[in-house]
Structures are given as structure tokens and as C-alpha cells.
Amino acid sequence: MITVYLAEDQSMLNSALTQIIELEDDLTVVGSAKDGQAASAEIMRLKPDVAILDIEMPKQTGLDVADQIHQAQIETKVIILTTFAQKAYFERAVAASVSGYLLKDSPSDQLISAIRDVVQGLTRFDPELVINMVSAAHNPLTAREQSVLVEAVTGGTTHEISERLHLSDGTVRNYLSAIFSKLGVRGRLEAIQVAKENKWI
Amino acid sequence: MITVYLAEDQSMLNSALTQIIELEDDLTVVGSAKDGQAASAEIMRLKPDVAILDIEMPKQTGLDVADQIHQAQIETKVIILTTFAQKAYFERAVAASVSGYLLKDSPSDQLISAIRDVVQGLTRFDPELVINMVSAAHNPLTAREQSVLVEAVTGGTTHEISERLHLSDGTVRNYLSAIFSKLGVRGRLEAIQVAKENKWI
DNA sequence: AAATGGGTATGACAAATGTCATAACTTTGC
DNA sequence: GCAAAGTTATGACATTTGTCATACCCATTT
Known part of the structure; x- marks a missing residue:
């Protein structure tokens, strides 16, 4: 049995x-x-x-x-x-x-x-x-980019994200900008959607 | 049978x-x-x-x-x-x-x-x-506010939303502003989250 | 008839966001 | 040991976003 x-x-x-x-x-x-x-x-x-x-x-x-x-x-x-x-x-x-x-x-x-x-x-x-x-697309985001995007999901301001990650505001914006360009999107909202669809975050 | x-x-x-x-x-x-x-x-x-x-x-x-x-x-x-x-x-x-x-x-x-x-x-x-x-919370958004928020989900700019709804940019921003204040949030991202959680959109 | 609430629109302003160039420092791969 | 890639940081700039006051129109309610 x-x-x-x-x-x-x-x-x-x-x-x-x-x-x-x-x-x-x-x-x-x-x-x-x-x-x-x-x-x-x-x-x-x-x-x-x-x-x-x-x-x-x-x-x-x-x-x-x-x-x-x-x-x-x-x-x-x-x-x-x-x-x-x-x-x-x-x-x-x-x-x-x-x-x-x-x-x-x-x-x-x-x-x-x-x-x-x-x-x-x-x-x-x-x-x-x-x-x-x-067929699964490869994740184009670096580890750090991912963590920035993950923080962005909760929706606070750039400043809040930078505090949580102990980065400067500018750095966070740089990362986000790089993420948008990599994912081919035009803002946090779209980036989060694309990343979630692909299970990258 | x-x-x-x-x-x-x-x-x-x-x-x-x-x-x-x-x-x-x-x-x-x-x-x-x-x-x-x-x-x-x-x-x-x-x-x-x-x-x-x-x-x-x-x-x-x-x-x-x-x-x-x-x-x-x-x-x-x-x-x-x-x-x-x-x-x-x-x-x-x-x-x-x-x-x-x-x-x-x-x-x-x-x-x-x-x-x-x-x-x-x-x-x-x-x-x-x-x-x-x-126990379900009542939806505080008007019909129009809901439709604006629904369009905002897709992530385009304010201008794109206003075109899709045949409204002026300013009106869309007014609606979004009203939505944020009603939901007690500080941006589109958070508003979408709250609205989805409550199944309002 | 007046008040209320929703839908729509402006204009003005402050703050946040996104872009770009540039640069220093690490780590990793060849 | 050097090149490539990733992390971090500035400063400057244009654009977008969010807020507010104000206003007009249209239903519904009182």
C-alpha cells in the first residue's frame, strides 16, 4: 500500500x-x-x-x-x-x-x-x-535594480525608497530610469506591471 | 437521477x-x-x-x-x-x-x-x-472617478488617460487628486493598490 | 426656488519624477 | 592585470504630477 x-x-x-x-x-x-x-x-x-x-x-x-x-x-x-x-x-x-x-x-x-x-x-x-x-524571458534587471523596484511597489516617494535602501535620492532615480529603459516602459506603474508579469519581482 | x-x-x-x-x-x-x-x-x-x-x-x-x-x-x-x-x-x-x-x-x-x-x-x-x-467597506469613488482610476492602471501619462476618456488633462488630474484624498493615499500606485484590495476597480 | 452633489474645465504653483552626463569605486571574468 | 559590469553619487534640466481656487452646467433633493 x-x-x-x-x-x-x-x-x-x-x-x-x-x-x-x-x-x-x-x-x-x-x-x-x-x-x-x-x-x-x-x-x-x-x-x-x-x-x-x-x-x-x-x-x-x-x-x-x-x-x-x-x-x-x-x-x-x-x-x-x-x-x-x-x-x-x-x-x-x-x-x-x-x-x-x-x-x-x-x-x-x-x-x-x-x-x-x-x-x-x-x-x-x-x-x-x-x-x-x-521560452521564459531572461530577467534583465540587476539585483540592485530589482530591490529598488520591489521597494517602489509599495508606492512611497523616491525619498522614502532611498531611505529604506540607504541610498541617495538621485541613485534611486538613476536605477528607476535604467529599469524603465531596460523594460521599455515609461513609468513605475508600467515597470511594476511588466516585472510582475514576468515574475522578476 | x-x-x-x-x-x-x-x-x-x-x-x-x-x-x-x-x-x-x-x-x-x-x-x-x-x-x-x-x-x-x-x-x-x-x-x-x-x-x-x-x-x-x-x-x-x-x-x-x-x-x-x-x-x-x-x-x-x-x-x-x-x-x-x-x-x-x-x-x-x-x-x-x-x-x-x-x-x-x-x-x-x-x-x-x-x-x-x-x-x-x-x-x-x-x-x-x-x-x-x-463588513465590506463601501466604495467612496464616483463612477467617473472609478473610470479614471481604471485607465490609470494601464500606466500611461495623464495626457494619455485624458485622451482615452475625452477629458482635459487638468480634469484627469483633478479626479486623481480627489481619489487620492478619498482613499487617503499619496499617488496613483497606492490608489490602485487600495482600490484593487477593496475590489472597487 | 434654492441647495447639494457630480462632472467638467482653467490657471497657477510647488513638488516629484525621469533623463543625461559624468565619475569614482568594487567585483568578476578572461 | 585589464576590461566589463555593477553600485553609488552629483548636478542640471525638462516634464509630469499633485494641489488648490474658482467657475459653469446639470440633475436631484429639499
Whole structure:
């Protein structure tokens, strides 16, 4: 019998998936959580064969949980189950040696078969990820530019941003100007939009 | 046998719910769609006893579909199934005479029992909605102020906004100024954030 | 009929923003 | 060891933004 742990904060999906996993004769759900912290603690204790982790969860993300499982060197295989095929998430997941990465935009029987696959030592990555890996635009912003833009998101004045970052006003404006030109936009508002769309900040 | 139609764009949830509904002896899923347009057309044709509609879907929202069902005066009962308990959504749903409004943050057996309830002529509204109805802050912006702010979201200059709305630059700045003061913020960026948080735009 | 509130418009002013040139200092790569 | 790239900083400038006073028109309410 394959033991499965499910961490998913949306109750409707959590309970629905639990039920359909239980329908399979060789699978059983030994526990589930609606936040990352609870999931983490329980997985360490229960050591299930497979942990299915949503990324966006309260308290701790599924990727944080995956890291901890990896570092604790327990046998549990991890399948990330999330909505978006984002390069950055996927990279972190790979770094945490997850066995699977599925999108919620695929049917539930995919998940069932993925569970069986990963206990066999196989890996299962959604094909859409491959497309995103090659097509995703590279972040043109330097680390400092990113941090300036992140501060700009909250909306204070240039002066407030410069204080938070311990820079001069002029420097902040220089950075912002450089960011606008790199992103091909004409103001903070547009820059923030573009950067968010591309998950650069 | 109660016939159910399911409109939900997230495949994982769509297929999982289909399966657990099918598990019930008295319920059957006669069709499902991943966008509002397809759902609308099929519901008109199949006339199921119950239609479960997600709100956020491609092409047409679940609320649009609910409106059409209402106007077509067919017997199909509608249950809205969505993530957030937002006043505006709920009001539109009530206007379309839906029989149920459930949140994805409740377990799937709630949905099953709601299906049986609504065919009996009962209504099922998530209790969390009641809280939101009374606590939601009232929108302080006039219709025109809202439209100015909506245009400001895209990020162009004042002049671009004024052209899109056929107003003078000064008028646009007056509106923005009034908006800032009403929302207690100090710029477009913050105003947009506050307005979005409160679902005013 | 008068008052109120919303929509629209000016003009004027102060402050914030964006651009550019220029320059010094670090770190990193070849 | 030097070139390239990134970080930080000035000063100067044009433009944009936000604020305020004031005004006219049009509905709705009193």
C-alpha cells in the first residue's frame, strides 16, 4: 500500500483529491494539511511514501516543505502540484530534488499515475514546463535594480525608497530610469506591471 | 437521477469533482466545460437539473452564464463555486437568482449536499458571505472617478488617460487628486493598490 | 426656488519624477 | 592585470504630477 500525504490549502480540492486517491486500491491518504507548517511537521513524523505539495500555501510554501524533506533525507518522494508553470518555481523544485511537478491544469488521473510512477523511482514533470523553460524571458534587471523596484511597489516617494535602501535620492532615480529603459516602459506603474508579469519581482 | 453540469476551468478540480459526484448513486455528471461559452451552450441544450459554475473562467464568467440561464428561464438550478467571498460577485449572483453560492474553501461534501438541496428548491449560501456582506467597506469613488482610476492602471501619462476618456488633462488630474484624498493615499500606485484590495476597480 | 452633489474645465504653483552626463569605486571574468 | 559590469553619487534640466481656487452646467433633493 502506497501512503500519500496531501498538502493543499483549498479545501474543495483537498477533500476531492483525498477521496479519489482513496478510491484506488493500492493508495491511501495518511494525512493532509492546509498550510505548509502543519504539512512539514506531519510529513517528518509520518514519513509517507509520497507527499503532494501545493506551492502557494499559508505560513510556508510547498517549496519550503520540499526543501525540508530533502534536507531531512527521509525517503518520502515529493510531487509539487501547482497552478502555474513558472520557471523560478520549477528551478527551486529541481534544486530540492522533487520527483514530480504537475499543474492543476491537468486531470486528476495524471496525479494518480504520477504517484505510482514516483514511488518506482521515476520522475514526472508536466510537459508544459519544458516549453516555459526555454521560452521564459531572461530577467534583465540587476539585483540592485530589482530591490529598488520591489521597494517602489509599495508606492512611497523616491525619498522614502532611498531611505529604506540607504541610498541617495538621485541613485534611486538613476536605477528607476535604467529599469524603465531596460523594460521599455515609461513609468513605475508600467515597470511594476511588466516585472510582475514576468515574475522578476 | 439528478443531472449535473460542471463548469470549472481548472482541470484537476474539474475531473476530481466529476469523479466524486459520480460516486453518488443519485447524481450524474452529464457534461463539463473549461470555459463559460462552452458551458453556456451546453447547458441550454442539455438542461441539467443543476449547473455548478466557477466564476473566473475564460471567455465568459460563471456569472455571465448564470445570467443567461436565468434569462432563458430554463429549470436548471445554479450553484456558484468560487474562491473568494466578494460582495460584488455575490450581489450579481443573487440578481441572477442563483440557488447556491459556495466557496472552494469548503470541503467537497458540502457541494454534494448543496446539489441535493437546490434541486429540492432550497438555497445554500456559504456563511462566510454573510460576514463579508456586512463588513465590506463601501466604495467612496464616483463612477467617473472609478473610470479614471481604471485607465490609470494601464500606466500611461495623464495626457494619455485624458485622451482615452475625452477629458482635459487638468480634469484627469483633478479626479486623481480627489481619489487620492478619498482613499487617503499619496499617488496613483497606492490608489490602485487600495482600490484593487477593496475590489472597487 | 434654492441647495447639494457630480462632472467638467482653467490657471497657477510647488513638488516629484525621469533623463543625461559624468565619475569614482568594487567585483568578476578572461 | 585589464576590461566589463555593477553600485553609488552629483548636478542640471525638462516634464509630469499633485494641489488648490474658482467657475459653469446639470440633475436631484429639499
